[in-house]
Amino acid sequence: MATDSLRSRGGREAEDRPPTDRDESVAGVDESRAPEEVHTLAAIVDASDDAIIAKKLDGTIVAWNHGASRLYGYTAPEVIGQPVSILIPPGKINEVPAILERIRRGERVDSYETIRRTKDGRQIEISLTVSPVRNAYGEVTGASSIGRDITEKKKADRELRELTEELRQTVAELAVANRELEAFSYAVSHDLRSPLRAIEGFSQALVDDYGEQLDKEARQMLTRVRVGAVRMGELIDEILSLSLLARKELKPRPVDLTEMARKVTSDLQAQVPDRPVDVVLEEDLTAYGDPELLRIAITNLFENAWKFTAECAEPRIEFRRERVDGRSAYVVRDNGAGFDMRYSGKLFQPFERLHREDEFPGLGVGLATVQRVVQRHEGAVWAEGSPGEGAAFYFQLPGRNPE
Amino acid sequence: MKSHTILLVEDKADDEALTLRALERQRIGNDVRVARDGEEALEMLLGDDSEPLPELVLLDLKLPKVDGLEVLRRIRADKRTVLLPVVILTASREESDLVAGYANGANSYVRKPVDFDQFAEAVRQLGLYWLVINEAPPT
Numbered sequence: 159m160a161t162d163s164l165r166s167r168g169g170r171e172a173e174d175r176p177p178t179d180r181d182e183s184v185a186g187v188d189e190s191r192a193p194e195e196v197h198t199l200a201a202i203v204d205a206s207d208d209a210i211i212a213k214k215l216d217g218t219i220v221a222w223n224h225g226a227s228r229l230y231g232y233t234a235p236e237v238i239g240q241p242v243s244i245l246i247p248p249g250k251i252n253e254v255p256a257i258l259e260r261i262r263r264g265e266r267v268d269s270y271e272t273i274r275r276t277k278d279g280r281q282i283e284i285s286l287t288v289s290p291v292r293n294a295y296g297e298v299t300g301a302s303s304i305g306r307d308i309t310e311k312k313k314a315d316r317e318l319r320e321l322t323e324e325l326r327q328t329v330a331e332l333a334v335a336n337r338e339l340e341a342f343s344y345a346v347s348h349d350l351r352s353p354l355r356a357i358e359g360f361s362q363a364l365v366d367d368y369g370e371q372l373d374k375e376a377r378q379m380l381t382r383v384r385v386g387a388v389r390m391g392e393l394i395d396e397i398l399s400l401s402l403l404a405r406k407e408l409k410p411r412p413v414d415l416t417e418m419a420r421k422v423t424s425d426l427q428a429q430v431p432d433r434p435v436d437v438v439l440e441e442d443l444t445a446y447g448d449p450e451l452l453r454i455a456i457t458n459l460f461e462n463a464w465k466f467t468a469e470c471a472e473p474r475i476e477f478r479r480e481r482v483d484g485r486s487a488y489v490v491r492d493n494g495a496g497f498d499m500r501y502s503g504k505l506f507q508p509f510e511r512l513h514r515e516d517e518f519p520g521l522g523v524g525l526a527t528v529q530r531v532v533q534r535h536e537g538a539v540w541a542e543g544s545p546g547e548g549a550a551f552y553f554q555l556p557g558r559n560p561e
Numbered sequence: 562m563k564s565h566t567i568l569l570v571e572d573k574a575d576d577e578a579l580t581l582r583a584l585e586r587q588r589i590g591n592d593v594r595v596a597r598d599g600e601e602a603l604e605m606l607l608g609d610d611s612e613p614l615p616e617l618v619l620l621d622l623k624l625p626k627v628d629g630l631e632v633l634r635r636i637r638a639d640k641r642t643v644l645l646p647v648v649i650l651t652a653s654r655e656e657s658d659l660v661a662g663y664a665n666g667a668n669s670y671v672r673k674p675v676d677f678d679q680f681a682e683a684v685r686q687l688g689l690y691w692l693v694i695n696e697a698p699p700t
Contacts, residue, residue: 347652347653347655352652353575356576359575359582360575362678
């Protein structure tokens with residue numbers, strides 16, 4: 159039994175040596191009370207989860223704890239007296255003399271990662287710490303190794319490396335995709351507009367040069383051709399803007415949303431001076447985000463509100479912070495045409511519209527743009543509305559949001 | 562002898578026709594020469610010393626053979642043409658083109674609108690500014 163052998167060694171040495179020849183007590187053990195103290199120490203060693211093995215300098219196993227039994231599968235009687243080489247797989251056999259040599263010199267081998275072999279022939283990965291064992295005179299008489307099974311840890315490390323490599327590759331692929339998207343957007347911006355200009359320009363030329371030979375209906379048809387071409391140009395621009403939003407690098411910093419809203423609403427008011435809109439802005443609404451993108455979102459939200467209050471007798475738009483479900487959210491509220499909540503799912507889709515072109519003009523990208531900006535900031539946007547009773551657009555921007 | 566020509570550098574036939582049409586409205590249609598790629602443009606400007614230089618270059622960016630920015634660079638690199646007014650007239654609104662255009666010495670950058678009336682108005686203003694109001698550099 160492991161505990162017996164340790165105890166017997168300690169006990170024999172305590173009897174053999176006269177007290178005056180000893181250097182220091184070992185492991186704080188009061189050797190006058192040696193048997194009980196050693197018994198305690200031995201129990202501690204035995205109970206350890208790590209494999210603790212003591213060897214003579216020639217490699218013979220002299221002590222074997224419970225942890226070692228669990229790790230290697232051998233019981234103490236099966237291994238005590240055997241050479242430690244029974245635990246070494248063929249490829250690693252040279253380690254034993256090397257380690258023992260260092261031990262002989264009084265050196266410690268620390269956290270040495272290697273492979274050992276169990277009773278049933280399995281190979282396990284372990285981390286070994288081997289220390290010299292000295293007698294009471296300081297002479298190295300053997301080695302004590304503490305081994306920890308790191309097979310699981312090694313497996314986890316390998317998996318982590320694989321995942322990291324996969325991640326690295328995915329990032330590289332994304333970078334390529336982004337560059338391709340950039341090039342594509344550029345091509346679209348340039349090449350699609352050119353035929354549009356031809357369609358528009360030559361339709362106009364027809365009217366200018368042959369107008370007298372064309373009847374009113376013909377001229378109207380040409381007008382519709384031209385309008386179609388111009389509108390397509392606008393659609394292309396919007397698609398490009400949306401795509402740019404997805405690609406642009408975020409440069410977040412504290413942003414005063416109230417100030418931003420003030421400028422945007424003042425510009426909007428200047429564009430339609432004969433239709434005053436009552437604008438209420440809560441003061442000091444700050445957020446943390448990319449100022450350019452947030453400006454685009456704020457502009458779109460207020461343009462939307464402006465547009466849908468166009469037929470209101472007393473249009474009113476508010477910008478506040480409110481608590482929704484326990485969290486803080488910004489809201490742009492108007493008392494305009496509103497919308498049917500049944501279609502709220504389409505509200506933020508690009509090019510989806512909830513009103514006819516002749517009711518309210520627009521391409522249907524404004525809210526998709528807002529959503530994209532908010533999503534880039536890892537926030538959320540949603541809306542509530544009622545036909546004829548206005549709409550409220552809420553958005554949250556996490557990340558250093560002053561609550 | 563001072564010329565009053567414009568050199569239009571434009572590869573697409575439709576765009577050429579529309580630009581000329583817009584210029585004709587301003588009665589400067591007769592004084593326009595057209596180069597249909599970068600190489601031709603450089604040949605016209607730097608090739609023959611006996612040919613007078615135009616007063617203004619309207620330069621598209623996407624050109625075959627030698628592209629617009631390279632043409633611009635070579636114009637600025639040659640002491641005969643370093644002061645020549647160059648207006649970039651292009652479909653692109655990409656910031657990178659804008660920056661590159663100005664960085665390489667363009668005097669102005671105009672984006673071609675789809676709407677022809679708007680385009681014609683832009684051309685009218687360009688003609689008025691560059692050929693009438695602006696003092697051209699001495700040749």
